[in-house]
Amino acid sequence: MTRLRRLVTRRSVRDEEGCFVAEGTRVLAAALDADLPLEALYLDLGASLNEAAEEVVERARARGIRIFGLVPGVIDRVTDTVTPQPLLGVVPIMERRLADLAVGHLLVLVDVRDPGNIGTIIRSADAAGLAGVVTTHGCGDLFNPKVVRASAGSLFHLPLVREGDAGDLVRSLGRSGYLTVATTLDGAVDHAELPLERPLAILLGNEANGLTEEIIASCAARVTIPIAGGAESLNVAMAATVIAFDLARRRRQASHEVA
Numbered sequence: 001m002t003r004l005r006r007l008v009t010r011r012s013v014r015d016e017e018g019c020f021v022a023e024g025t026r027v028l029a030a031a032l033d034a035d036l037p038l039e040a041l042y043l044d045l046g047a048s049l050n051e052a053a054e055e056v057v058e059r060a061r062a063r064g065i066r067i068f069g070l071v072p073g074v075i076d077r078v079t080d081t082v083t084p085q086p087l088l089g090v091v092p093i094m095e096r097r098l099a100d101l102a103v104g105h106l107l108v109l110v111d112v113r114d115p116g117n118i119g120t121i122i123r124s125a126d127a128a129g130l131a132g133v134v135t136t137h138g139c140g141d142l143f144n145p146k147v148v149r150a151s152a153g154s155l156f157h158l159p160l161v162r163e164g165d166a167g168d169l170v171r172s173l174g175r176s177g178y179l180t181v182a183t184t185l186d187g188a189v190d191h192a193e194l195p196l197e198r199p200l201a202i203l204l205g206n207e208a209n210g211l212t213e214e215i216i217a218s219c220a221a222r223v224t225i226p227i228a229g230g231a232e233s234l235n236v237a238m239a240a241t242v243i244a245f246d247l248a249r250r251r252r253q254a255s256h257e258v259a
Contacts, residue, residue: 008078
C-alpha cells in the first residue's frame with residue numbers, strides 16, 4: 001500500500017505517474033459516470049457497504065476494472081481523513097489545454113492554495129455551467145485528495161487546466177478573445193455589470209493577499225462584489241461562487257429575452 005500512500009501525500013508522485021486517489025462512493029460514481037478508465041478500485045473488507053457503494057463496485061466489475069479487497073485498517077493508514085471512506089480508486093489525471101476548452105466563461109486561480117477552496121470553486125463552476133477552471137503556478141494541486149473530496153465529483157465533469165505563469169496566461173487569454181477580469185476589493189465596477197458579449201476569464205487571487213498589482217494592471221477589466229455589512233471581504237471560494245452564479249443568472253435572463 002506504499003504506492004497508494006505516496007499518491008495521496010505527494011504531488012510529485014501524482015504528476016510522475018499521471019494518476020491520483022479518489023475516495024468515497026459519490027466521487028467514484030462521478031468518475032464512472034465520466035467514463036474514466038480507472039486503474040483499480042480498493043475496498044475495505046471490514047466495512048459494511050451501503051447500496052450506493054455496492055453499485056459502484058458492481059459497475060467497476062462490469063467494466064473490467066481491477067478490484068482489490070483490503071484488510072481492516074489498511075485504508076486508515078493510506079488516507080489522510082479522520083473517518084476514511086470504505087472505497088478508494090486510482091484515477092488517471094485528465095490533462096486539458098486551453099485550446100481544448102469550449103468557448104465560455106472561465107475562473108482563473110492565481111496563487112490560490114487551500115485545497116478546500118479549490119475544490120469548492122470547481123464544484124461551483126460546474127454547478128453554474130462555466131466552461132472550466134484554470135490554475136497557475138503557485139496554486140494548490142488540482143488532484144490533492146482534499147480538492148477531490150471538496151469538488152464532490154465535479155472535477156470529473158468540468159474541464160480543468162493547469163497553466164504556468166499568471167502574467168503569460170493573462171496575455172494568452174486576451175489574444176484568444178477572452179475579456180480578462182481581475183477581482184479586487186476596490187476601484188472596480190460591480191461584478192453584475194460585466195459585459196457578456198465576449199467570454200470572460202475571471203481571475204481570483206491568493207486567500208490572504210488577493211491578486212498582485214501587476215496582475216490586476218495586466219487585466220482588461222476589474223470587478224468587485226459589493227459588501228453591505230461590516231465584513232472586509234469574502235472567502236475566495238465564496239466570491240467565486242457569487243460571480244459564477246450571477247453569470248449563470250444573467251445568461252438565463254438573456255436567453256429568455258431572446259426567446
